[in-house]
Amino acid sequence: MDAWLEFARGxxxxxxxxxxxxxxxxxxxxxxxxxxEAYRRAGDKTLPWGYIIRRTLVxxxxxxxxxxxxxxxxxxxxxxxxxxxLVPVFLFAHIQLxxxxxxxxxxxxxxPVADWLTISTIVFAIALxxxxxxxxxxSFLSRKQDYLWPLLLLLPFVTGYVCANMSxxxxxxxxxxLIHILSGxxxxxxxPFTKIAHCILLPFSQFVSCVAWRFPADTDDAVCTTLNKKxxxx
Amino acid sequence: MNRLDVFKSVLWTLTxxxxxxxxxxxxxxxxxxxxxxxxxxxxxxxxxxxxPGIALAAGGFVVTAVIYVLKREEFHRYAKVAVLIAFLGYxxxxxxxxxxxxxxxxxxxxxxxxxxxxxxxxVSWCVMLYLGVLLLEFLPVPxxxxxxxxxxxxxxTKYKLVLVFLGIMISSLHQSSLGTxxxxxxxxxxxxxxxxLLPIEFLVSAIAVGPLVVILGVLVICYMxxxxxxxxxxxxxxxxxxxxxxxxxxxxxxxxxxNGKLPMIFDGSWQSTVFLIEIALMLVIPIVLLxxxxxxxxxxxxxxxxxxxxxxxxxxxxxxxxxxxxxPGSQYYPTxxxxxxxxxxxxxxxxxxxxxxxxxxxxDVKWKDPRERPEYCPQFGLGSDVWLGSPGVTERVKYSLVFxxxxxxxxxxxxxxxxxxxGVEEITVQKARGGDTLFIDGNLDAFGTLFxxxxxxxxxGQKQSCIKCHHMNVPLDxxxxxxxxxxxxxxxxxxxxxxxxxxxNGATIACDICHKPEQERQKASAKECRDCxxxxxxxxxxxxxxxxxxxxxVDAMHILCVDCHRGRAVADTTRVALAQCPACHTGPQPxxxxxxxxxxxxxxxxxxxxxxxxxxxxxxE
Numbered sequence: 006m007d008a009w010l011e012f013a014r015g016x017x018x019x020x021x022x023x024x025x026x027x028x029x030x031x032x033x034x035x036x037x038x039x040x041x042e043a044y045r046r047a048g049d050k051t052l053p054w055g056y057i058i059r060r061t062l063v064x065x066x067x068x069x070x071x072x073x074x075x076x077x078x079x080x081x082x083x084x085x086x087x088x089x090x091l092v093p094v095f096l097f098a099h100i101q102l103x104x105x106x107x108x109x110x111x112x113x114x115x116x117p118v119a120d121w122l123t124i125s126t127i128v129f130a131i132a133l134x135x136x137x138x139x140x141x142x143x144s145f146l147s148r149k150q151d152y153l154w155p156l157l158l159l160l161p162f163v164t165g166y167v168c169a170n171m172s173x174x175x176x177x178x179x180x181x182x183l184i185h186i187l188s189g190x191x192x193x194x195x196x197p198f199t200k201i202a203h204c205i206l207l208p209f210s211q212f213v214s215c216v217a218w219r220f221p222a223d224t225d226d227a228v229c230t231t232l233n234k235k236x237x238x239x
Numbered sequence: 240m241n242r243l244d245v246f247k248s249v250l251w252t253l254t255x256x257x258x259x260x261x262x263x264x265x266x267x268x269x270x271x272x273x274x275x276x277x278x279x280x281x282x283x284x285x286x287x288x289x290x291p292g293i294a295l296a297a298g299g300f301v302v303t304a305v306i307y308v309l310k311r312e313e314f315h316r317y318a319k320v321a322v323l324i325a326f327l328g329y330x331x332x333x334x335x336x337x338x339x340x341x342x343x344x345x346x347x348x349x350x351x352x353x354x355x356x357x358x359x360x361x362v363s364w365c366v367m368l369y370l371g372v373l374l375l376e377f378l379p380v381p382x383x384x385x386x387x388x389x390x391x392x393x394x395x396t397k398y399k400l401v402l403v404f405l406g407i408m409i410s411s412l413h414q415s416s417l418g419t420x421x422x423x424x425x426x427x428x429x430x431x432x433x434x435x436l437l438p439i440e441f442l443v444s445a446i447a448v449g450p451l452v453v454i455l456g457v458l459v460i461c462y463m464x465x466x467x468x469x470x471x472x473x474x475x476x477x478x479x480x481x482x483x484x485x486x487x488x489x490x491x492x493x494x495x496x497x498n499g500k501l502p503m504i505f506d507g508s509w510q511s512t513v514f515l516i517e518i519a520l521m522l523v524i525p526i527v528l529l530x531x532x533x534x535x536x537x538x539x540x541x542x543x544x545x546x547x548x549x550x551x552x553x554x555x556x557x558x559x560x561x562x563x564x565x566x567p568g569s570q571y572y573p574t575x576x577x578x579x580x581x582x583x584x585x586x587x588x589x590x591x592x593x594x595x596x597x598x599x600x601x602x603d604v605k606w607k608d609p610r611e612r613p614e615y616c617p618q619f620g621l622g623s624d625v626w627l628g629s630p631g632v633t634e635r636v637k638y639s640l641v642f643x644x645x646x647x648x649x650x651x652x653x654x655x656x657x658x659x660x661x662g663v664e665e666i667t668v669q670k671a672r673g674g675d676t677l678f679i680d681g682n683l684d685a686f687g688t689l690f691x692x693x694x695x696x697x698x699x700g701q702k703q704s705c706i707k708c709h710h711m712n713v714p715l716d717x718x719x720x721x722x723x724x725x726x727x728x729x730x731x732x733x734x735x736x737x738x739x740x741x742x743x744n745g746a747t748i749a750c751d752i753c754h755k756p757e758q759e760r761q762k763a764s765a766k767e768c769r770d771c772x773x774x775x776x777x778x779x780x781x782x783x784x785x786x787x788x789x790x791x792x793v794d795a796m797h798i799l800c801v802d803c804h805r806g807r808a809v810a811d812t813t814r815v816a817l818a819q820c821p822a823c824h825t826g827p828q829p830x831x832x833x834x835x836x837x838x839x840x841x842x843x844x845x846x847x848x849x850x851x852x853x854x855x856x857x858x859x860e
Contacts, residue, residue, distance in 0.1 A: 016651040023259070023647030031639045038635070107266075197643075 006179045013186040014102070021193035028197025029205045036206060040213050057215045064211045078136055081129045088126030089158065090204075092119055093189075098169070123166045130155045130162075150199060157195075160188035243463050244637075247593065250586040251638045255645030256652075257583015260576045261338050263653050269341060271657045272576035279571035280341075286561025287581045288335030291553040292328050293366070293417060294441070297449030298456075299325020299373060300410035303403045305450070305479065313472055319380055319601045321453045323592065325410075326373040328452075331588040333370060338580055358420050365413030372406045380599045415442040421559055429563035431503055431514045436494045437559075443490060444521075447483035448552040450476050451525070455545040458538070460596055474535045477544065481529035484548065488522045510563060517558065521551025579649060666728035668792045670720055681792045682728045688823040706777040708799060714772045725795040735768070735787035 044050065093099060097113040104110040114122070134155045137143045164185035168178060196202060203210070229235050264272045275282045302321035305311050337343045349363045375395055382392040395402070418441030425433055434440065454473050461468040495501050504511055524547040527534075534540030565571070573581075595601060668681040671690065680687025699707060705718060713719045724734045739745035740753075754760040767783055769775050790798070800823065808818035816822055 011655075015655045016653075019653065020647050020651030023650040024644065027643035027646050031643050035635060035639065039632075 006176070006183070009183055010179060010186070013183060013190065017190055018186070021190035025193040025196050029202060032197055032202050033205055033209065036209055036213070040209075040216070044216075052216060057212065060215045061208060061212045064215075065208055078133070081132045081136065084125055085129035085133060088122035088129075088162075092122050092126065092162070095119070096165075120166070120170060123162050127159060127162050127166070130159050154199070154201065157188065157192060161185050161192070164188070246463060247590070247634075247638060248641050250590050250593075251641040252645040253579070253583045253586035254590065255583075255642045256579040256649035257581075257587070258642075259646045259649030259653070260579045260583070263576075263650070264338060264580075267657070272574060272580075272653070274571055274574050274577070275339075276571070279565070281561060281564065282339075282571060283557075283561060283573040283577050283581050284335045284339040286557040287553070288584055289332045289339070290417065290560040291556040292332035292335065294414070294445045294552055294556050295448065295452045295549060296325040296328025296332070297410065297414060297445035298451075298453040299328075299376075299449070300407045301446050301449035302453055302476070303376075304407050305476075307400060307403045308407070314476055316469075316602060317453055317457065317472075317476070319377070320456060321450075322373060322376045323380075323595055323601065324453055324456050326370075326377050327588040327592055329366065329370045329373060331584045333366065334587075335581070335584050336366075338584075358423055361416045362413065362420055365409055365416060369406065369409045369413055372402055372409060376402045376406060380595070380601065384599045411442060414445040415439065417441055421564075424564060427564050428559065429510050430498075430500055431495070431510060432555075432559050432563050434491075434494045434498070436490060440487065440490060440494070443483060443487045444552055444555065447480055447487050448521075448548050450480040451545040451548045454480075454541065455549055456592070458542050458545070460593075463593075464596075468538060470536060470538060470541065473541060477529050477535055477541055480548070481526065481535075484522060484525055484529075488526070491522075513554075513558060513562070517551055517554045519551075520547045521555060524548075525551075574654075576653070665730055665732070668722040668726050668728055670722050679796065681722065681796075686824075690823075707803070709777050710781065711776060712774055714775065717774070718777075721795055722792065724789040725792040726789075727791055729791050729793060731788040731790050731794075733787055734789045737787075 091114065095112070095114040096119050097116065100110050100113050134152065137147055137151065137155075164181045167173065167181050168185060173181065192201075196204070226235075260272050269275055273282060273284075298321045302314060303318060306314050306318055337346060340346060349360060350367070354360050376399070379392045379395050379399075382388055382395075415438040418438035421428060421433070421437050422435070454477055457473060458468055460466070492501075495504075504514060525544045528540045528544035528547075529535050531540075535544075666682050669683050671677040671679045671681075671687075675691070675693040677690040677692050678687050679690050695708075696704060708721070709718045711719070711724065713723050716723075726732055736745075740748050741750065750760065753766040755764060758764045769783070789795070801818070804822060805818045808815050
């Protein structure tokens, strides 16, 4: 079992981490290059840059839309994301691994905070999952991976909480830890190739759709001219 | 997938592995990925990338010389290919050099700090200058395509001949000076390769194989992009190579014969086998295939001859710069990671080459991407109905994925035990031997310094001077030797050993004895060492310790001796030499050490630097 743990912590971790980092960088660069190429080929290059950037930044802060539409869903989602991002990155035990392996470290979360964030992530993930299953609108839009992702994301959080806080037997600890590591690595590997890539693409996809939907004021006339229907009602 | 896709995927995979290895090398150091050591500092990065890479880049100056000096205009259409191959050859060699150098950030220093006595001085200057010339020679091609810097392009095109002549001069200088470099290795290099004619052999063989590399490049492109090769012109160019190969063969074998080394070819050792393989690849096969007119004009004959000559020349250079250049007693095998980097650099150069072929006007006519023809049109995938887009888009998507995955794989394959930072390996210091005259040689590599103890006592002021060097003692001792505290050759070490003091297996001292009960347990508030160890300081007025670390033996010697010597040299201008390195690091070692040294050096020593055997001859007094 020790050998398995070593393997999961060593080569397998480096593989999955490398796939994640390079994969995310890849989708990001491909997106930006595609956007740049589309802009380069566009006939009319006038864009309201200030407005687009402002809209992108506004969309980037989720609080703005919390109390319109679906407040319960929005709050769950925000709280879920806070724990999801903070705990893996700033957990003391994780940073210790980084320090012993590579020799780099950064500030950590206090243990009680990390524990409560873990619990909140688990709770809100379940809440989101329930919401998705029981809301007709959501379940109509959902694919299989939308249900599977919260479950997969839960796995390392639950096992990590067990390992950190519950005294179990040594062998049970090792099995739980192995599941914790392997599920985390599975997430890493799938991350750049599924919808979770929004963790890096989000601001840019906001930006791109802002660009795409901000036609200049006289676009309708231009379209009509092109279609030889000048003066027709749009 | 067509052949170009497969080829490019392989290239991107190799590049990904190499980049992962290179990043690991720059973060964790050379030891993390390579088997290079102080006794074998030149591995396959030198043997396979730097030296052969430069030899194979000779096509640039040879072909331009043929076109512009010999006025053979029919080869003009291959000028740009030749220059591009030369540029990429030099660039890949320089890249390998940066990965391979121990302190790559000092690579610019030969430009500022001129060291005329170094054999590498001219080599490094030639590499830099010729790389610059090649860049300027090739620059008009991309500039023409992009339309940037039109003035610069016109200027470069106008003075092309100057660049061509500069290229010919610097490159021929450099090819031969690489050979000259190995003239300093008569005792290391195997006699079948070592020759006084090495500079000439290097130059001639580079001239011979240079055009063949260009031909091979052209044939590969034609194969990859399904184009008809212009065999007539290529064969003419190959014939020029053939003539020079014959000249090279004559020089090589006459050189061997004059020095009486011909019998060594058949003495059955593995070196002789390698030599025969090299001669077969580099001389026999190309001479036969290119000598027969019919074979020379056939595509297969031409391809095999060029490929064989290229591999043969690479093997020759690899032998001279690596395989046959072994110090006795040291063994070197490249790690798989070194192979990754070696292949990856070559693959990266080929990727750039293909990029230039696809995007720039390398030939007299620019080839349109053949995959834009109907039969290469993107097809609907089997699993999904997604159209991946035009070839440019599909390439980006595909090869970036290949690169990312192979990079991650390479990163995963890194050796766990080598990339964990364990720090410098400790070498325990050995006590200086001798009586009134001591031989200080901490790591027993027989290159120590003689220390006249009695004379130092006399000149520094008898008994009162002891404490100048013997500033501290081991507990219960007087006049402890340097080695007792400074016990590690190159690293600082802990002389206090807190855990030992507290441990039941050590001194068994309770915490309260040193740390006052009501205070926080810190070093500052703890008891002084001398409160218990009254004999610790030789000088009772000495300052207390501010650290428990004793500097390394080397540092201890240098700080103590050099400071004092420097002070004396400044005070007495007639004794300036006292502060110079040879003041201590000099002279014949005493006779009684001779046997010991010989014994020490006869054993392979993994931990310390093997010095060249030439220095070992101890002078008889």
